[in-house]
Amino acid sequence: MSSKKNTARSSLGIGRLPGSKADVSNLFIHLCTAQNKQGNKYKVGGNIEAVFTKFVSEGKFTIRFKEPAHDLCVKADPVLAKTFLQTLKLGIQNKDIDKLRLSTLAPVKQSQVEKPKTKLVITCKKDYPITTAFPYSLETLRVNDVDLTRVENRIMKLKRLQILDLSHNIIQVLPATMNEMHSLAELHLAHNKIKGISHQVFTGKISKTLRLLDLSNNHMEYLPHTLGQLVSLVTLRLDNNFLKKLPISLGKLTSLKFFSASNNKLVELPASVFHLKMENIDVFGNPFTSQLGIVANNMPKGVPNLREIASAYCVKRGLRPTAADIPATLVEYLQSWLKCLCGRICYESHILTCISLNLKLVAPALTIGNAFETSTPALATLCSQKCFDKFTKR
Numbered sequence: 001m002s003s004k005k006n007t008a009r010s011s012l013g014i015g016r017l018p019g020s021k022a023d024v025s026n027l028f029i030h031l032c033t034a035q036n037k038q039g040n041k042y043k044v045g046g047n048i049e050a051v052f053t054k055f056v057s058e059g060k061f062t063i064r065f066k067e068p069a070h071d072l073c074v075k076a077d078p079v080l081a082k083t084f085l086q087t088l089k090l091g092i093q094n095k096d097i098d099k100l101r102l103s104t105l106a107p108v109k110q111s112q113v114e115k116p117k118t119k120l121v122i123t124c125k126k127d128y129p130i131t132t133a134f135p136y137s138l139e140t141l142r143v144n145d146v147d148l149t150r151v152e153n154r155i156m157k158l159k160r161l162q163i164l165d166l167s168h169n170i171i172q173v174l175p176a177t178m179n180e181m182h183s184l185a186e187l188h189l190a191h192n193k194i195k196g197i198s199h200q201v202f203t204g205k206i207s208k209t210l211r212l213l214d215l216s217n218n219h220m221e222y223l224p225h226t227l228g229q230l231v232s233l234v235t236l237r238l239d240n241n242f243l244k245k246l247p248i249s250l251g252k253l254t255s256l257k258f259f260s261a262s263n264n265k266l267v268e269l270p271a272s273v274f275h276l277k278m279e280n281i282d283v284f285g286n287p288f289t290s291q292l293g294i295v296a297n298n299m300p301k302g303v304p305n306l307r308e309i310a311s312a313y314c315v316k317r318g319l320r321p322t323a324a325d326i327p328a329t330l331v332e333y334l335q336s337w338l339k340c341l342c343g344r345i346c347y348e349s350h351i352l353t354c355i356s357l358n359l360k361l362v363a364p365a366l367t368i369g370n371a372f373e374t375s376t377p378a379l380a381t382l383c384s385q386k387c388f389d390k391f392t393k394r
Contacts, residue, residue, distance in 0.1 A: 009033070009115055011030075011112045012031055012032075012076070013102075014084070014087050014088060014091060014103065015027075015028060015102040015105045016028065016097075017104070023045075025045045028042060028043060029042040029063070030105050032108040032112070037108050039105070042063075042065055042072075043067070044088070045092075048064070048092065050064045052064070058078060059076045059078040060073075060074065061074050061081060061085060087100055117137055118140065120134065120141050120142070122144070122146060123145055125147065133154060134154060136160070138161055139160050139162045140163040141155065141163070141164055144168045145169070146169065147170050148166060151166065151174060153175075159183060160183055162185045163184075163185065163188075164181075164186065164187055164188065165186075166188065166192070167189060167190040168192075169192050170193050172192070173194070174197055174198065175201075176198045176200035179200055179201055179202065179204030179205065181205065181206050181209075184206055184210055185209055185211045185212065186211060186212040187210060187213050188212075189213075189215055189218070190214045190218070191216075193218065193219055194219060194220060195221055196220065196223075196224075199225065201226075202229050203229055207229040207230055208231065208232060209232060212233070213233060214235075218241055219241065221241075222243070223243070225248070225249045227247050228247065228249025230253060231252075234257050235256075236259050238260065239261060239264075241264050242265055243264040244266060245266065246269060246270050248272050248379070249272070250270050251271075251272020251273050251274070251339060253276065256276055256278055257278050257280070260281075260282035260283075261286070262283060262285045262367070264285070266286035267289045268288060268376065268378055269288075269359075270378065270379055271355060271378035271380035271381070273357075274361065274362060275343070278363035281365070284367045284368060288376045288377050291354065292353075292355060293354060294351065295353055295354060295379065297351050297352075298349060298350055298352065299349055299384070299385070300349050304349040307347075308349060311333060311334050312344075312346065312347065315334070340382050341382065341391050342382075346381065350381045351385070351387075353392060354378065355377075355380045355391055356378070357375060358374050359374055
């Protein structure tokens with residue numbers, strides 16, 4: 001009885017003609033495709049032999065018609081599939097048909113049956129949609145050279161978006177709500193006018209998914225400490241900005257392989273990068289003028305406080321309590337850990353000192369200044385006098 005046909009993207013609905021009586025005898029299943037926008041109408045009343053719903057949780061179901069005698073196999077969004085089947089059930093039972101949301105059996109638009117668009121590139125102002133929405137199915141969106149001044153909320157709501165390229169615009173501020181873009185893997189923001197970034201941007205869902213961040217050729221003067229929460233980041237580009245220092249949390253980016261911050265105003269690097277295993281570092285064109293020596297000695301006269309000891313233990317054991325477990329202020333404190341060059345976790349009890357760091361220990365491919373230069377001043381967090389003696393005599 002089943003008739004095999006090629007799979008096609010379709011629009012499927014249940015409806016009745018305008019003005020017809022609200023009765024099952026006037027109900028039709030309306031199937032439209034890109035080749036047949038007028039659609040085929042299948043009578044509902046007395047014409048459905050069976051409905052197979054074993055896999056409806058996956059959005060799959062099959063309707064077996066008597067006339068014409070064949071099966072209609074459907075694969076849809078699970079929620080939409082269940083809604084359709086519930087409407088069909090009420091229609092077959094001839095219950096509350098006048099209250100059901102039914103189609104008018106009108107021909108569909110091309111956009112309703114064409115393959116979902118996954119990539120969109122806009123390089124001209126006139127092509128930028130003002131009154132229409134971006135396709136919900138976008139995975140890649142590139143909007144360049146259109147003088148975009150902000151990241152619009154409708155862009156951030158694209159749940160499937162993996163690559164967002166807004167380079168070569170005039171964006172100055174990134175909204176904090178960007179942290180909810182839970183599928184984003186690449187964020188390209190080069191050649192804008194960004195001066196600084198809120199600490200909230202690098203928290204939330206984006207902190208787990210982002211693998212590439214390009215902020216080169218902006219007006220950046222600082223980066224928030226939450227940069228260290230981007231645990232999946234592989235590539236970080238900060239070239240041609242006005243950065244004088246980088247956050248110590250840079251050393252928490254354990255997935256980082258490619259790092260460039262050439263032509264900034266960096267006077268030193270965070271020595272926390274010592275813990276990373278990168279493939280390429282480019283910090284050419286920075287002054288690196290910091291003097292070696294102690295910056296601050298925050299070691300207590302006695303033992304560290306209990307909060308610091310307990311927090312260090314949590315980090316060491318990989319424990320990650322949330323605000324549901326402990327006060328939010330303690331969660332924030334817990335995430336502010338620093339790591340001594342010896343690998344020990346510390347908080348406020350440490351010696352802050354500027355040392356000379358050989359970057360060849362961090363990455364084999366290196367660009368600093370001349371071909372023979374491999375070391376830069378680096379601000380180090382040291383957990384004890386013993387570590388101070390060890391690492392400052394190198």
